[in-house]
Amino acid sequence: MATPGSDALVFFGATGDLAHKMIFPALQALTKSGRLDVPVIGVAKAGWTVGQLRERARASLEQYGGGVDRAAFDALSSRLQYIDGDYEEPGTFDLLRKSLGSSQRPLHYLAIPPSLFGTVVGGLGRSGCAKGARVVVEKPFGRDRASAARLNVVLRSVFPEEAIFRIDHYLGKEPVQNLLYFRFGNSFLEPIWNRNFVDSVQITMAESFGVAGRGPLYEETGAIRDVIQNHMLQVIACLAMEAPTSGGASALRDAKTRLLQSIAPLDPARVVRGQFRGYRQEPGVAPDSQVETYAAVRLSIDSWRWAGVPFFIRAGKCLPVTATEVLVRLRPPPVTVFDESSLDLSHSNHLRFRLGPDVATALGVRSKEPGEAMVGSGVELLAVRDVAIDMLPYERLLGDAMAGDPTLFSTEDAVEACWRIVDPIVDRRARVVEYEPGTWGPPEANALIAGDGGWHDPAASTGAAKRGGSQPASR
Numbered sequence: 001m002a003t004p005g006s007d008a009l010v011f012f013g014a015t016g017d018l019a020h021k022m023i024f025p026a027l028q029a030l031t032k033s034g035r036l037d038v039p040v041i042g043v044a045k046a047g048w049t050v051g052q053l054r055e056r057a058r059a060s061l062e063q064y065g066g067g068v069d070r071a072a073f074d075a076l077s078s079r080l081q082y083i084d085g086d087y088e089e090p091g092t093f094d095l096l097r098k099s100l101g102s103s104q105r106p107l108h109y110l111a112i113p114p115s116l117f118g119t120v121v122g123g124l125g126r127s128g129c130a131k132g133a134r135v136v137v138e139k140p141f142g143r144d145r146a147s148a149a150r151l152n153v154v155l156r157s158v159f160p161e162e163a164i165f166r167i168d169h170y171l172g173k174e175p176v177q178n179l180l181y182f183r184f185g186n187s188f189l190e191p192i193w194n195r196n197f198v199d200s201v202q203i204t205m206a207e208s209f210g211v212a213g214r215g216p217l218y219e220e221t222g223a224i225r226d227v228i229q230n231h232m233l234q235v236i237a238c239l240a241m242e243a244p245t246s247g248g249a250s251a252l253r254d255a256k257t258r259l260l261q262s263i264a265p266l267d268p269a270r271v272v273r274g275q276f277r278g279y280r281q282e283p284g285v286a287p288d289s290q291v292e293t294y295a296a297v298r299l300s301i302d303s304w305r306w307a308g309v310p311f312f313i314r315a316g317k318c319l320p321v322t323a324t325e326v327l328v329r330l331r332p333p334p335v336t337v338f339d340e341s342s343l344d345l346s347h348s349n350h351l352r353f354r355l356g357p358d359v360a361t362a363l364g365v366r367s368k369e370p371g372e373a374m375v376g377s378g379v380e381l382l383a384v385r386d387v388a389i390d391m392l393p394y395e396r397l398l399g400d401a402m403a404g405d406p407t408l409f410s411t412e413d414a415v416e417a418c419w420r421i422v423d424p425i426v427d428r429r430a431r432v433v434e435y436e437p438g439t440w441g442p443p444e445a446n447a448l449i450a451g452d453g454g455w456h457d458p459a460a461s462t463g464a465a466k467r468g469g470s471q472p473a474s475r
Contacts, residue, residue: 003404006107006134007038008100012120013111014042014053014082018138022169023111024057025065026394032072035399041081041099043092050082087112087119093127100129107402109136118154125158136165136401139230140221141410144426145419152412165401166410170231172393175355177408179238179326180252182353182361190243192330194305199329200452201239202312203232206319210276210437211293216284223295223315224273229422232313233260234410235355236299239326240306249407253414260417262303265424270298274442275432276318292432293317296445299421312449318437323458326353338374348378354458359385 009027013019019042030036042053054077061068081099085092100106106129110120117137124130135155142148155164170176183189192198205227211218218226234256241259244251274294280287294316301311330349350364361383366376400408433442440455449455 006402008103008106010041011109012043015044015046018111020060022394024060029395031076043083053082093123097127104132106133134163141415145423148419169393171408172397175359199331205315205324207317208322215282222291227315233418257414264300272296272445273432274435276437294441321459324355325458327456
């Protein structure tokens with residue numbers, strides 16, 4: 001039996017940065033595709049009117065949404081309401097309950113700081129707005145394993161687990177979904193996708209820009225909490241999980257969770273933390289800040305398939321390019337048939353997945369050079385896709401949440417498994433190592449991967465974005 005869709009959308013934080021950069025473009029796209037035809041109620045404390053919120057939406061679409069679609073925007077505007085109120089005041093939620101009218105299955109989206117989750121969830125419960133409703137919460141889900149568990153208790157005190165949608169926009173990206181499809185949609189991969197053939201796996205998430213005026217927010221997170229604990233571990237889950245029993249939501253999420261639970265907690269000796277020179281001069285940053293803007297880690301997976309295979313992640317700001325890329329290095333042939341033992345073979349025998357900003361899947365092989373000598377060179381069999389017309393991540397995820405489809409959302413168990421992995425390092429911090437903007441981070445990160453082929457340079461791959469690329473939304 002199909003799950004009934006939501007009959008109203010409420011989004012808290014309607015005047016915030018995330019709504020401006022991401023949510024309004026997603027709402028117009030959903031309206032244009034016919035998947036959003038219910039009341040949309042924005043809630044915030046800004047002293048605004050609904051007219052001002054509509055103007056904010058228009059400005060958002062002009063700047064971030066590819067322009068205003070007249071018909072879709074008019075339809076969205078006609079459904080848009082606004083409640084200006086303090087989340088601490090019961091009256092705010094009484095007004096919301098009145099505005100919901102006959103709605104029986106609203107979706108409440110919390111585009112607000114995590115510190116306010118408990119306040120808003122409690123208000124929804126006391127006012128009756130949570131009855132029959134779903135709730136969407138933004139990452140980060142807590143600051144560590146203990147706070148994540150407390151947050152889950154708060155959420156579960158008002159909403160059943162099946163009504164809680166923990167959103168990580170990275171899971172809505174088309175290239176990330178393609179990792180899953182590529183894994184299980186191709187028969188050639190499974191025989192070699194294990195410790196017998198895979199030498200190492202590395203993921204690089206590089207950003208050429210800095211904190212973009214988000215110093216105070218970044219001081220509360222850092223690179224490990226911001227992208228490694230969530231985005232990058234989810235990518236590893238897609239790469240390394242066992243085959244699910246089906247493509248259904250429960251089977252996919254259970255398979256990912258089992259993989260995350262098999263990753264050993266991080267060893268502080270296998271972590272390098274860096275900070276780009278100039279970070280401490282950013283507004284809102286402490287002059288002696290030890291928050292990392294770069295992190296490199298080495299993970300191990302305790303499973304039959306992956307035992308002994310190192311997984312490396314590095315993520316950072318003010319690096320040479322903006323690019324996210326996965327490189328799976330395969331073991332070399334067991335016997336060197338041709339006299340190439342002195343050659344560098346690290347640029348062949350691999351699978352490469354470019355996840356952004358451009359998208360590509362490549363198989364690195366060796367091919368003979370023309371001439372009499374039996375000498376080859378590394379080449380790539382490359383498949384490139386233009387995903388410019390694909391769905392925006394928030395369009396996909398908000399549409400799924402309204403339809404009640406949990407496939408691309410994290411479970412309570414998965415969130416706590418991710419925190420278990422990084423808990424040993426988030427509050428036991430070695431001092432950060434300073435690195436120059438425009439470099440690949442602290443040299444100490446090279447020692448982390450020494451003996452495993454070294455870090456792959458995404459700038460050497462086709463289509464890498466150059467310095468000064470587009471910047472992400474902040475909240």
